[in-house]
Amino acid sequence: MPPTAVGTRKAGFYRHDLDGLRGVAIALVAVFHVWFGKVSGGVDVFLVLSGFFFGGKLLRNALTPGTTLNPGREVVRLVRRLLPALVVVLAASAVLTILIQPETRWETFADQSLASLGYYQNWELAGSASNYLRAGEAVSPLQHIWSMSVQGQFYIAFLVLVVLCTALLRKPFGKRLRIFFVVLLTALTIASFVYAIIAHNADQATAYYNSFARAWELLVGALAGAVVGYVRCPMWVRTLLAIVGLAAIFACGWVIDGVNEFPGPWALVPVGATVLMILAAANRQADPHTRGRIPVPSRVLAWRPLVTLGSMAYSLYLWHWPLLIFWLSYTGKTAVNFAEGAAVLAVSGVLAYLTMRFIEEPLRYRAPATRPDAHRVGLWTRLRRPTMVLGSTVVLLGVALTATSFTWREHVMLQRTDGKELAGLSARDYPGAKALLEDAKVPRVPMRPTVLEAAKDLPVSTDDGCISDFKNGAVINCTYGDKDATRTIALAGGSHAEHWITALDLLGRMHNFKVVTYLKMGCPLSTEKKPLVMGSNKPYPQCYDWVQDAMAKIIEDRPDYVFTTSTRPWNIKPGDVMPGTYVGIWQQFADAGIPVLAMRDTPWMVKNTKPFIPKECLADGGDDESCSVKRSVVLAPRNPTLDFTARFPNLKPLDMSDAVCRRTVCRSAEGNVLLYHDSHHFTTTYMRTMAPELGRQIAAATGWW
Structure with a gap:
């Protein structure tokens, strides 16, 4: 039996150079996150290596005659390794x-803690990414x-796949089982890549x-694990592969915008580069005569x-x-300087080492025989009891974290259940917009909705599913107001x-008119292609297609009026504008x-060009004054819609800015009512208090009452 190759363990297939590559990848990930706010491609390297190590090990066991795969044991190992x-x-x-x-x-953290412990955090984030109402979080x-x-x-999926295929096909396929796995993994990889x-x-x-769009990256690693021993x-070829692969990994973060380009075709760069690194030193496993000769x-x-x-x-x-993230939240900054970033990395490194050394x-x-230093049984025996205590502590910590997350979620749900009476708040205690428009007296009572209630204080049309989300291209019509009326306003x-x-x-x-909806999240009526x-x-290409369909439908339906927004905030300077x-x-x-009925858009709350969420400011100890923005920052001195009324007599400008902002500032709450449930959407409670003024303006524009 030849001696164990350099860079392998006695299991016969361990690669220290790939451990080093993992070190390079985590360094790139951390540095790009901390100082550049970019995706380096290092995570894609991790995915390929994970598929290579885990998938390759399972496949080797499956292809070794007489070896029995124990899925329970593999799951236990994963739990011990990861949790x-x-x-x-x-x-x-x-x-x-x-x-x-x-x-x-705290609620979002509780949700994501449970998602992280349950290993579905990616789907939690996918839901957030597609949820317009959470876009400002x-x-x-x-x-x-x-x-x-x-x-x-x-x-888990790969383990089930390999165990089932091995149990069913090992005997009938015999030595051809490897070919079957290579063909199967190739097909799955191509399917996942096309889907991505x-x-x-x-x-x-x-x-x-x-997960399905990312699976091909792990499958490529598993596929490499299935064939690497035969390469x-x-x-000189292996050296060239290593140079090209390593150079591509280092360059990836600089030349590719991974945040917007992954997991599409550009992800082939870090994935392909990692495969090149796997193949570059493959000979030392395949041929005993070349062991030790690596690029x-x-x-x-x-290197150690x-x-x-x-x-x-x-x-x-x-x-x-x-x-x-916690440092940025604590300092109120959007980025760290060099010294702060270095400190974050240093603390992270120390905590990572301690976690690895004393927890992982x-x-x-589980036992001395499985330790690399198993010959030191005496020391290990003395350590077993503290290790059991450590394991129990981690389990209790996990249980406590889960229980706390569920408890906080229940608390928030209870708060929001109590918030159903928001529709019946006393107009005397909660005058809202009347405090600005009519100088109504504002008594000392707690603000409503509370900062916890605000997130769910949403329009009825959202709850009814009457607005198309980012993925839905259909024009959804729902009817509100007096549903039997002959007069119609199209809300679009x-x-x-x-x-x-x-x-x-x-x-x-x-006033006897019906309101028919033509709505899509994040998609104002516009000719922008x-x-x-x-x-x-x-x-947002779906928006353009939807606008074409919605406009055709509105014109075909011929409502008496269309109610829509006529302005947007500037992206490059203070105030608002009517886009061309x-x-x-x-x-x-x-x-x-x-x-x-051309409504001037809502003031978008911003500070230092960044979205400003009043409820978070209030929850963090602020008040109506400190949690406010200057009116001149969010609104132009004059409604931009007025500049187009001569050209388009069909425009009937509506402007509710004075029901939202004071002469110089826009505050977070007025008349004991919180204005926004995020940085730019009104709470339903405050909207109710604006109904009388909106009715006055619509009456003047339409002459209906």
Whole structure:
């Protein structure tokens, strides 16, 4: 029997150069996150290596005659390997969330803690990415755990696949079982890659977290594990592969916008580069005569400091992101300078080492025989009892974290259940907009909705499913107000048109007109051929198609009036503006003889060009004054719609700015009522208080009452 190869363990297939590559990948991930706010491609390297190590090991066991696969044992190993460090980081993050972040973010943290522990965090984030009402939320300190969830789901699915195929096909296929697995994995990889391209083109933000769109990266690693032992090529070829692969990995973060391009075709760069690194030193497993002869880049990666960093990669990945986010939340900054970033990385490194050394390693091994230093049985025996205590502590910590998360969610749900009476609040105690418009007396009572109630204080049309989401291209019509009336107002556009449904519904029932909805999230009526999602500036091609369909439907239905927004905030300077792409819409309505109730858009709350969420400011100890913005920042001195009324007599300008802002400031609450449930959508409760003034303006524009 030949001696064990350099860089392998006695299991026969361990690669220290790939441990070093993992160290390089985590360094790139952390550095790009901390200082550049970019995706480095390092996570994609992790995914491929995870598929290679885990998938390759399972396949080798499956293809070894006489070997019995024990799925239960594999699951236990995964739990021992992955959960302890995760539980510790989640617990620490929970404490920091309570100490640093406002109460309004605790529910999201609780949801994502449970998602992280249950390994479905990627789907939780995919849902958030596609939810327009959550688009303004702060970045989560647990956002990075999406990749851990993808890997966990892959491990279980791949384990089931290999166990079933081995049980059913090992005897009939015999030595051809390897060929079967190669063909199967190739087919699954191609299918996942094609799906990733389709999902990327349809909705990149959600595809980024989609397990099926990411599966091909892990499958490529598993496929490499199935064939790597049969790869033979000259040293100069392997050296070239290593140089090209390593260079591509280092360059990926600089030349590719991974946040917007992954998991589409550009992800082939880090994935392909990792496969090149796997193949570069493949000969040392395949041919005993070439063991020890590995390319220089692979030899460098096997350097002990890089291998050590690679062994810390999991813990370092878990720690660095929450520490960065909590520091930014604590300081109120949007980025760190060099010294702050270095401090975050240093603390992350220390915590990662301690986590690896005193939590991961003691709990990963069950008995002396499984330890690399098994000959030191005496020491290990003395350590077993403390290890049992440590394991029990981690389990209790996980149970406590789960229970706390569920308890907080129940508390918030109870608060919101009590909030159903918001529709019946006393107008005397909660005058809302009347405090600005009529100088109504404002008694000393608690603000409603509370900061916890606000997130669910939404228009009825949202709850009824009467607004198309980002993926739905259908024009959905729902009817509100007096449903039997002959007079009709078409409510059309995005969510900033939608939140007026509360007041329009009340007015319609009072003054005998019906309101028919034509709404799509984040999609105001516009002739823009390449629209973007406001705030994130992500491409939104579905919006253009929907507007064409909605306009055709509105013109065909011929309502008495169309109610829609006529302005938007500037992206480059203070105030608001009527975009040039709205002009074509006014022309189409003018040609069809349909008048437009053109509502000036909601003031978008911003500070230092960044979205400002009043409820979070209030939850963090602020008041109506400190949690306010200057009116001149969010609104122009004059309604921009007025500049177009001479050209388009069908425009009937509506402006509710004085019901929202004072002469110089726009506050977070007026008349004991919270204005916004995020940074730019009114609460339904405040909208009710604006109904009388909106009715006065509509009456003046239409002459209906």
